[in-house]
Amino acid sequence: MKSIWTLSLALLLSACLSNNNDQTASGGAQPTPVTPNEVPTVSKFSIANQCYGLQSVFSRQYVKTAGNQYTAAPATEAESFTLRPTSLGNYLLYGRDKQMVTAQGSTTAASAEPTDAAIWKVEFDDKKGVFRFFDATGQLLTLDNTQGLVLASTDSEKSQFKLMAANNCTAYPEMPTSMVGKPYPGKGIDQPIIGFADTHTHMGMSSEMSLKGDVGPSAGGVLYGEVVHRFGVPHALKDCADFHGPNGIRDANNILEQNPTGTHDTKGWPTFVDWPRRNFLTHQVMYHAWVERAWRAGLRLMVIHGTNIAALCRVGQLYANKPEADCTDMGVATKQVKYLYDIQDYVDAQFGGPGQGWFRIVKSPAEARQVANQGKLAVVPGIEVAQVFNCGVTILPDGTEQRKCSEQSIDAEIEKLWALGVRHVYPFHDIDSALGGAGIFSGDVINFLNFLDTGAFWKTTECRAYPKDEPSVREPGTKMTTAVPGTGSDPLTKLLFEAVGGKAPLYPDGIRCNARTVTDLGMYALKAIMKKGFVIDIDHAEYHSKDIMLDLAEQQTPAYPMASSHDAHGGLTSDQAIRMLKDGGVIYPYKGNGIKHKEFLQKLKFWRQKAGVTNTPIALGYGADANGFGGHPGPRGGNSKPVQYPFTLFRGADWGPRYQSLPSMQVNLLTIPDSGKFWHIDEVGMAHYGLVADFVEEVRLESGAEGLDALYNSAEAYVRMWENVYYRSNPR
Numbered sequence: 001m002k003s004i005w006t007l008s009l010a011l012l013l014s015a016c017l018s019n020n021n022d023q024t025a026s027g028g029a030q031p032t033p034v035t036p037n038e039v040p041t042v043s044k045f046s047i048a049n050q051c052y053g054l055q056s057v058f059s060r061q062y063v064k065t066a067g068n069q070y071t072a073a074p075a076t077e078a079e080s081f082t083l084r085p086t087s088l089g090n091y092l093l094y095g096r097d098k099q100m101v102t103a104q105g106s107t108t109a110a111s112a113e114p115t116d117a118a119i120w121k122v123e124f125d126d127k128k129g130v131f132r133f134f135d136a137t138g139q140l141l142t143l144d145n146t147q148g149l150v151l152a153s154t155d156s157e158k159s160q161f162k163l164m165a166a167n168n169c170t171a172y173p174e175m176p177t178s179m180v181g182k183p184y185p186g187k188g189i190d191q192p193i194i195g196f197a198d199t200h201t202h203m204g205m206s207s208e209m210s211l212k213g214d215v216g217p218s219a220g221g222v223l224y225g226e227v228v229h230r231f232g233v234p235h236a237l238k239d240c241a242d243f244h245g246p247n248g249i250r251d252a253n254n255i256l257e258q259n260p261t262g263t264h265d266t267k268g269w270p271t272f273v274d275w276p277r278r279n280f281l282t283h284q285v286m287y288h289a290w291v292e293r294a295w296r297a298g299l300r301l302m303v304i305h306g307t308n309i310a311a312l313c314r315v316g317q318l319y320a321n322k323p324e325a326d327c328t329d330m331g332v333a334t335k336q337v338k339y340l341y342d343i344q345d346y347v348d349a350q351f352g353g354p355g356q357g358w359f360r361i362v363k364s365p366a367e368a369r370q371v372a373n374q375g376k377l378a379v380v381p382g383i384e385v386a387q388v389f390n391c392g393v394t395i396l397p398d399g400t401e402q403r404k405c406s407e408q409s410i411d412a413e414i415e416k417l418w419a420l421g422v423r424h425v426y427p428f429h430d431i432d433s434a435l436g437g438a439g440i441f442s443g444d445v446i447n448f449l450n451f452l453d454t455g456a457f458w459k460t461t462e463c464r465a466y467p468k469d470e471p472s473v474r475e476p477g478t479k480m481t482t483a484v485p486g487t488g489s490d491p492l493t494k495l496l497f498e499a500v501g502g503k504a505p506l507y508p509d510g511i512r513c514n515a516r517t518v519t520d521l522g523m524y525a526l527k528a529i530m531k532k533g534f535v536i537d538i539d540h541a542e543y544h545s546k547d548i549m550l551d552l553a554e555q556q557t558p559a560y561p562m563a564s565s566h567d568a569h570g571g572l573t574s575d576q577a578i579r580m581l582k583d584g585g586v587i588y589p590y591k592g593n594g595i596k597h598k599e600f601l602q603k604l605k606f607w608r609q610k611a612g613v614t615n616t617p618i619a620l621g622y623g624a625d626a627n628g629f630g631g632h633p634g635p636r637g638g639n640s641k642p643v644q645y646p647f648t649l650f651r652g653a654d655w656g657p658r659y660q661s662l663p664s665m666q667v668n669l670l671t672i673p674d675s676g677k678f679w680h681i682d683e684v685g686m687a688h689y690g691l692v693a694d695f696v697e698e699v700r701l702e703s704g705a706e707g708l709d710a711l712y713n714s715a716e717a718y719v720r721m722w723e724n725v726y727y728r729s730n731p732r
Contacts, residue, residue, distance in 0.1 A: 042163065044124040045353025048085045051169035053078040056143040057130050058157035063149055065095055068110040070149035080166040085349035086119050086230035087211055093120060096170045101149065103135040108149045114231040130160040175233045175289035176672060179296050179693065181665035186373030193372045193716040194658065195300025199565035199588050200623025203227055203286045203304045203343065204336025207243060211342050215335055220316020221325045222252040223627065225284025228346040234269050237287060241266040252319050253282045270674040276688040278632040286626050288347060290690035295358055296665060297649060297693035300372045301715040303424050303565065304340055305382040306333030307628065309431060311452035329385035337381045337420055363421050365723040366732065372715060382424030386431035386453065389413040389525065393434040395456035403434040403521065410525050414532055424535040427526060428545065435525050437516030437542035439570010444481035447505065457505035460512035463543055466573035471603040473564060473587060476543035476571025480507035514542040526552055530560055533729040535722055538562045543571035550579050559583040561721045566590045566623025574607065581611040586721050588714065591622035593633040593685065594698025601703060601710055621714030626689050634685035641701045642682050643694055645669040654705040667693050
């Protein structure tokens with residue numbers, strides 16, 4: 001019998017369930033020093049992260065810090081504030097002493113900890129050139145010569161301020177990017193995109209899926225840390241003890257490590273003693289500044305999937321003791337997609353207002369080209385859930401099915417997703433549905449999750465023959481387990497035994513594939529997806545279902561290209577890969593280190609040769625599955641040529657002529673000045689997404705100019721594939 005700890009690996013298995021401004025060297029979006037008394041180009045957004053003194057229009061006096069209070073004073077005694085955005089048009093007033101102006105009834109006080117009472121809504125009168133600051137109740141910040149900085153209910157010149165530029169502020173704490181240089185723009189909207197693509201991430205996965213703090217967690221509550229937080233990194237990635245328990249005793253990662261009594265140092269910002277780590281999968285790895293670092297290295301397209309597996313999420317609810325967490329597949333996934341718009345707004349707020357940030361959600365290939373040409377990151381929303389379109393299924397003991405969707409409901413869900421901005425869809429994912437079978441690659445844990453969701457274990461069959469002398473993306477099928485895992489009295493074991501009634505599935509020896517393929521409703525859904533113009537991801541479909549999907553794609557005129565974004569769970573063999581490439585599809589592997597990039601490049605060259613598509617530039621992006629509970633690559637090993645910091649992108653050995661017109665980018669060792677904490681990719685592998693920039697240097701060291709060119713062709717290749725599906729149904 002397997003132990004309950006083995007079963008509970010389910011907690012950590014991927015949402016894909018895989019087994020596998022210019023910057024200083026220390027800064028993210030930090031205040032930019034300006035000449036004192038310089039007249040700034042002002043709006044309520046352009047003041048973001050800038051340094052100012054606050055001058056009363058009425059008295060010409062300035063705000064001064066006096067202990068834990070604020071008084072009126074002449075310019076020589078003025079406090080200088082960093083205006084740190086909490087969201088678009090809302091700010092913290094962060095003083096040189098690291099105290100914030102905070103509303104207290106009808107007055108103000110200095111506070112070292114940010115609260116909602118320290119958030120000030122800013123309005124700007126462009127005719128008068130004055131600013132007003134409102135607290136949460138609508139009262140106005142007012143400078144009175146006698147009372148100091150107080151709050152008033154009516155507007156007057158005492159509540160109107162000029163912002164006088166200064167250069168002696170204390171920067172608000174932020175995760176550094178440790179990069180020096182200006183991100184490069186494109187070479188023209190009609191020119192190929194230079195940049196790489198990550199076609200599989202879960203940036204919407206967070207312990208709170210909104211800036212307001214009123215939506216709740218992803219993953220049933222086991223994932224700690226936020227992508228963005230109104231109070232920045234000290235709160236987004238603070239000590240996780242409240243979430244994972246004292247010394248991390250409630251951290252579900254202990255289950256993955258098969259050490260249920262394991263502990264870890266819970267300290268977060270700025271020391272990060274034990275996390276993030278490449279195999280510590282219950283901690284946030286896509287904090288926005290880490291993704292910014294990857295963008296600065298040339299990431300120009302990212303597909304971000306809303307994701308969930310209901311059965312897995314319910315196990316997470318039990319372990320994290322968060323019964324209130326939403327576990328409906330489409331409910332959680334759409335919340336994650338909506339959260340991407342929060343992220344976009346937050347990044348915009350840090351960089352000067354709507355449209356100014358580097359994170360741009362796109363809904364068409366034309367928009368993707370426009371964004372990439374501006375030198376920003378084109379973000380394509382996607383969906384990867386087990387019960388896509390709410391198409392769950394209950395399989396009764398006699399084999400009959402109770403389907404939870406219809407053709408009409410599928411059409412309605414497609415329209416909802418399209419309106420939300422979703423453009424990349426997984427028709428199948430890990431658990432059987434009314435649309436068909438999931439690709440089998442884990443013979444025990446996911447099978448029991450399948451039982452919890454559908455009421456039945458997988459039925460299996462022999463995997464069809466394929467060219468075993470040719471490289472596969474992933475071999476099909478797996479060996480199946482014939483046992484009910486675990487004994488004992490813990491809630492997870494009880495849940496399973498109550499669900500399965502102690503019955504164990506029985507399977508023949510050897511590698512098995514799922515006997516369930518595409519259903520009639522699945523065929524309807526695939527055709528509807530094609531009619532709308534979504535990118536279809538073939539990963540996670542049952543191995544034989546991939547043949548059916550390719551047959552359907554090739555019945556279209558021209559053939560409908562598909563994507564394999566992260567190692568084709570369930571199997572993708574050479575014959576299928578060749579068909580995909582002939583059809584104009586893209587095949588990007590689960591992200592490894594520089595060695596895997598080199599190895600996969602050789603496979604891709606073989607398939608391209610057999611497919612007869614060698615007339616197009618070779619392109620090789622990746623699917624990092626970041627925040628997907630799938631694990632991240634480790635260091636390359638002691639025999640590899642080491643990454644030496646700092647290194648420079650777009651200059652020197654292996655960077656060809658097309659890069660020479662791009663501004664260079666210096667990549668330093670990612671280090672937090674506040675604590676000295678650093679991450680060296682040769683020591684930690686991909687501990688978090690910020691190490692993608694370092695991965696680029698691994699690619700150069702392992703595969704030279706050929707590997708770099710393939711990587712920096714990958715965003716263009718994805719967009720061309722997307723154009724070939726999108727414009728069939730949507731006008732240019």
